[in-house]
Amino acid sequence: MTPAIVVQFLAQGAQMFLVLLIAPLAVGVTRRVKARLMRRQGAPLLQGYRDLAKLVRKESVLAESASWLFRTAPYLVFALTWVAAALVPSFASGLMFNWAADVVALVALLGAARALLALAGMDVGTSFGGIGSSREMMIATLAEPAMMLIVLTFAIAAGTTRLAGVADFFIAEPIAVRVSLALSLVALVIVALAENARIPVDNPVTHLELTMVHEAMVLEYSGRHLALIEAASMLKLTLYLSLLICLFVPFGMAPAAAGLGGWLIGTLAWSAKLLLGAALLGVWEVSIAKMRVFRLPDFLGVAFVFAFIAILLAYLSRGATV
Amino acid sequence: MKLAYEISHLLAGVMLVVSFALLYQQRIAAVLNAFAAQSITLALAVAWAAWSEDRPDLFITATIAFLLKGIVIPVALHRTVTRLGVHREVEKVVGVGMALLVGLALCGLSQALVVKIAPVAAGLARDELALAMAIVLLGFLMMIVRRNAVTQVVGFMSMENGLILAATGAQGMPLVVEVSVAFSVLIALFVFAVFVFRIRERFDTIDIEALDRMRGDRR
Numbered sequence: 001m002t003p004a005i006v007v008q009f010l011a012q013g014a015q016m017f018l019v020l021l022i023a024p025l026a027v028g029v030t031r032r033v034k035a036r037l038m039r040r041q042g043a044p045l046l047q048g049y050r051d052l053a054k055l056v057r058k059e060s061v062l063a064e065s066a067s068w069l070f071r072t073a074p075y076l077v078f079a080l081t082w083v084a085a086a087l088v089p090s091f092a093s094g095l096m097f098n099w100a101a102d103v104v105a106l107v108a109l110l111g112a113a114r115a116l117l118a119l120a121g122m123d124v125g126t127s128f129g130g131i132g133s134s135r136e137m138m139i140a141t142l143a144e145p146a147m148m149l150i151v152l153t154f155a156i157a158a159g160t161t162r163l164a165g166v167a168d169f170f171i172a173e174p175i176a177v178r179v180s181l182a183l184s185l186v187a188l189v190i191v192a193l194a195e196n197a198r199i200p201v202d203n204p205v206t207h208l209e210l211t212m213v214h215e216a217m218v219l220e221y222s223g224r225h226l227a228l229i230e231a232a233s234m235l236k237l238t239l240y241l242s243l244l245i246c247l248f249v250p251f252g253m254a255p256a257a258a259g260l261g262g263w264l265i266g267t268l269a270w271s272a273k274l275l276l277g278a279a280l281l282g283v284w285e286v287s288i289a290k291m292r293v294f295r296l297p298d299f300l301g302v303a304f305v306f307a308f309i310a311i312l313l314a315y316l317s318r319g320a321t322v
Numbered sequence: 323m324k325l326a327y328e329i330s331h332l333l334a335g336v337m338l339v340v341s342f343a344l345l346y347q348q349r350i351a352a353v354l355n356a357f358a359a360q361s362i363t364l365a366l367a368v369a370w371a372a373w374s375e376d377r378p379d380l381f382i383t384a385t386i387a388f389l390l391k392g393i394v395i396p397v398a399l400h401r402t403v404t405r406l407g408v409h410r411e412v413e414k415v416v417g418v419g420m421a422l423l424v425g426l427a428l429c430g431l432s433q434a435l436v437v438k439i440a441p442v443a444a445g446l447a448r449d450e451l452a453l454a455m456a457i458v459l460l461g462f463l464m465m466i467v468r469r470n471a472v473t474q475v476v477g478f479m480s481m482e483n484g485l486i487l488a489a490t491g492a493q494g495m496p497l498v499v500e501v502s503v504a505f506s507v508l509i510a511l512f513v514f515a516v517f518v519f520r521i522r523e524r525f526d527t528i529d530i531e532a533l534d535r536m537r538g539d540r541r
Binding site: 182183297301302305313315316 | 328331332335336338339342346418419422425426429430433448449452453
């Protein structure tokens with residue numbers, strides 16, 4: 001084992017823990033910005049960590065009708081989401097497991113996590129869990145095709161679905177007006193909002209019976225199980241922000257051959273962009289109202305339409321240059 | 323050259339997106355605003371082509387598109403709608419989702435057609451042609467899925483926008499034809515407006531479904 005491999009391995013491990021460490025902070029920034037814009041004091045930025053610590057210490061209460069699935073689902077959901085979040089290139093594009101950071105693989109990992117969570121939501125047999133699971137699945141069936149089309153747009157532009165490859169391609173490419181990429185940015189933002197249960201689709205802070213989606217699904221969880229699920233949803237938010245950064249503003253990311261200095265700059269740039277993205281999310285959330293559930297197919301349909309037009313235009317312009 | 327191509331591509335793409343917005347919008351006022359946006363984007367696209375390809379006659383086309391279809395026709399339609407007292411929801415034959423899906427299929431169709439008929443060497447013009455054809459087909463679709471007479475007018479006008487875009491991307495149509503098309507569209511607007519008022523007087527609605535009864539094949 002050569003030292004280079006060890007360093008590579010350590011860097012990959014650092015990325016893995018970096019996303020886990022920064023995820024509660026990103027959520028904290030979003031909440032804080034929202035609170036400030038509503039002229040409230042707001043919780044401190046580190047509240048996310050404290051919430052998780054509190055939940056881990058608490059006793060986990062299980063329903064009598066809960067099966068083994070209900071108990072194992074939080075661990076699996078957390079593990080799948082963490083793996084997915086750790087795969088998205090953050091500070092450097094040439095890490096050890098970058099060959100695995102394929103967008104299709106990410107979609108599959110997140111899909112598996114969502115399926116588990118939906119099953120767990122229905123496991124106990126309360127009506128809220130069932131409603132939440134069914135709505136989550138409705139949203140997912142609309143968001144996932146759009147996501148796949150976005151992936152294909154990038155595959156056409158960069159010639160690969162590996163995230164690191166796409167990021168390298170866009171760092172090397174001169175900045176250009178590309179209407180297909182602008183459209184897929186809009187589509188990806190809509191998909192990200194839907195997947196993270198953010199405001200026009202779902203409200204992450206209420207437990208209002210009729211409108212909740214994600215919260216309804218996890219209503220039966222408590223204690224360390226809830227901590228894992230909360231951590232997973234924080235990681236998912238970080239993942240999508242990181243994905244947007246990696247695909248659309250990868251500047252500052254260290255290239256494959258960079259040393260420690262490059263990685264440091266990359267980490268700083270990535271953290272700054274991530275927290276800025278989280279703050280923008282907060283601004284977005286206070287400036288828009290939640291949609292009715294029955295309007296959601298139209299909203300997500302827009303993402304699908306945009307992604308489709310994007311891929312059409314990407315195909316067209318490729319045909320022109322070849 | 324690359325930048326010129328990218329910007330014309332961008333503007334044509336924006337027009338296509340606005341075409342979808344026309345299909346998506348629920349309220350008449352929003353539909354009219356979207357149509358104005360599409361016409362202004364068309365004017366920009368034509369002006370860009372005039373500037374980058376050094377064809378000054380296209381500036382006239384751009385001006386006509388901007389003044390007539392970007393300002394005069396939307397304002398006239400807005401006033402018509404206010405006088406008719408209909409700014410509520412647009413009546414539709416099929417739902418929004420269905421209309422969007424059919425629209426996507428039409429986009430695919432136009433692309434497939436253009437790839438078949440145009441040689442690869444035609445590159446730049448071919449892209450514009452595919453987009454323009456998609457816009458024309460979406461205008462058709464809008465006339466089919468909307469039952470309100472005012473939105474049918476908008477569908478017709480947006481079809482004409484697509485035609486002008488196609489003409490710009492190709493060798494360009496002679497200015498005489500251009501001007502006469504513009505004015506015939508304006509006259510068509512007047513005819514439509516008169517018809518809309520007559521329909522309203524006769525049937526107390528501008529839902530064109532009411533016209534079916536005139537043929538006697540209902541009931």
